[in-house]
Amino acid sequence: MTEPLVALGGRHIAICQKQLLKSLETGGEGARASACVDSARSSSPTQIKSTASPPETEEQSSWTLRYPSALEIFEHIISASKGKQIVMFLDYDGTLSPIVDDPDQAFMSKDMREAVRDVAAYFPTAIVSGRCRDKVYNFVRLAELYYAGSHGMDIKGPSKRRKWNKGNQAVIFQAATEFLPMINEVCKTLLNKTSSIPGAKVENNKFCISVHFRCVEEKRWAELTEQVKMVLSAYPKLKLSRGRKVLEIRPTIKWDKGKALEFLLESLGYANSSNVLPIYIGDDQTDEDAFKVLRDRGQGFGILVSRVAKETSATYSLQEPFEVKEFLRRLVLVERKRWLLQG
Numbered sequence: 222m223t224e225p226l227v228a229l230g231g232r233h234i235a236i237c238q239k240q241l242l243k244s245l246e247t248g249g250e251g252a253r254a255s256a257c258v259d260s261a262r263s264s265s266p267t268q269i270k271s272t273a274s275p276p277e278t279e280e281q282s283s284w285t286l287r288y289p290s291a292l293e294i295f296e297h298i299i300s301a302s303k304g305k306q307i308v309m310f311l312d313y314d315g316t317l318s319p320i321v322d323d324p325d326q327a328f329m330s331k332d333m334r335e336a337v338r339d340v341a342a343y344f345p346t347a348i349v350s351g352r353c354r355d356k357v358y359n360f361v362r363l364a365e366l367y368y369a370g371s372h373g374m375d376i377k378g379p380s381k382r383r384k385w386n387k388g389n390q391a392v393i394f395q396a397a398t399e400f401l402p403m404i405n406e407v408c409k410t411l412l413n414k415t416s417s418i419p420g421a422k423v424e425n426n427k428f429c430i431s432v433h434f435r436c437v438e439e440k441r442w443a444e445l446t447e448q449v450k451m452v453l454s455a456y457p458k459l460k461l462s463r464g465r466k467v468l469e470i471r472p473t474i475k476w477d478k479g480k481a482l483e484f485l486l487e488s489l490g491y492a493n494s495s496n497v498l499p500i501y502i503g504d505d506q507t508d509e510d511a512f513k514v515l516r517d518r519g520q521g522f523g524i525l526v527s528r529v530a531k532e533t534s535a536t537y538s539l540q541e542p543f544e545v546k547e548f549l550r551r552l553v554l555v556e557r558k559r560w561l562l563q564g
């Protein structure tokens with residue numbers, strides 16, 4: 222199992238995750254409870270006005286002790302990757318692009334695109350998103366990546382040739398095609414039922430649907446949730462979960478971002494390999510399925526992007542997309558150096 226590290230005053234100490242959780246029991250519980258209370262509101266602050274970091278609370282520092290910054294323990298990640306092929310999995314919203322009010326305006330920066338392009342030159346790289354695959358492709362626009370849209374239910378290989386693929390443009394996996402008519406029908410009904418709630422937005426993500434409430438007055442959140450639940454009561458084959466100020470509707474099939482990660486590792490020939498180090502970076506509830514898969518495999522690292530303390534199955538953390546970019550850049554620098562040294 223890949224051993225996590227804890228950063229203490231700049232020093233890094235390998236520590237068993239269970240011991241650490243036990244030693245932090247009191248602080249951990251507090252973090253869990255308040256993370257729950259604050260989830261909808263603070264898991265996704267509407268706008269962050271200042272770039273200055275507020276002083277760290279006790280809760281926050283015990284959380285970063287449990288889930289150290291992937292930038293601080295960077296050298297540990299590098300030594301764990303020696304002799305192994307890193308495979309990079311990246312969520313989109315809140316990971317590569319900052320969270321914004323309008324989902325259609327969630328662009329990634331030019332710098333971030335460059336960082337992802339560089340990473341993909343050295344490591345097989347996949348975007349795993351709740352969005353519909355075409356939409357997330359239009360934001361990222363890199364043909365050398367794998368794309369898993371609709372929370373991993375719609376996977377396509379790179380159209381640009383890399384040494385680990387055959388330039389296969391065909392859709393390589395769709396887990397929920399029989400749900401398409403149902404999703405379209407529910408989408409229409411939801412558009413109609415939520416039209417009286419200002420700010421509500423229904424997004425058709427092909428095999429799933431997002432109902433956004435980021436721009437809805439807080440006093441109407443419950444009403445919107447009730448409307449959605451009412452519509453869904455006629456569709457027992459669809460389930461509801463919650464993301465960052467969004468209600469996510471998905472088929473009840475046993476397929477999620479974790480399954481997509483396993484599917485992609487298998488497609489790359491790493492199903493039972495110990496020579497692989499998968500790294501999954503994500504910020505949202507649906508990314509937890511992928512973090513759990515890595516934890517259960519005892520392989521690789523899940524990195525949660527969050528400014529606030531949250532219960533997670535990830536091993537490490539990063540605070541925001543800017544830090545994700547730094548992490549990707551540093552990985553590329555190290556790999557470039559390795560290649561140069563190998564001649």
Ligand SMILES: O=P(O)(O)OC[C@H]1O[C@H](O[C@H]2O[C@H](CO)[C@@H](O)[C@H](O)[C@H]2O)[C@H](O)[C@@H](O)[C@@H]1O
Nearest residue numbers: 313314320321322324327350351431435465467
């Ligand atoms: O798996 P992801 O790539 O993280 O997608 C999850 C959802 O992300 C988008 O919504 C979130 O980002 C929006 C733009 O910043 C924001 O306005 C919204 O409040 C967030 O929940 C996307 O629009 C959804 O379809 C995805 O399911």
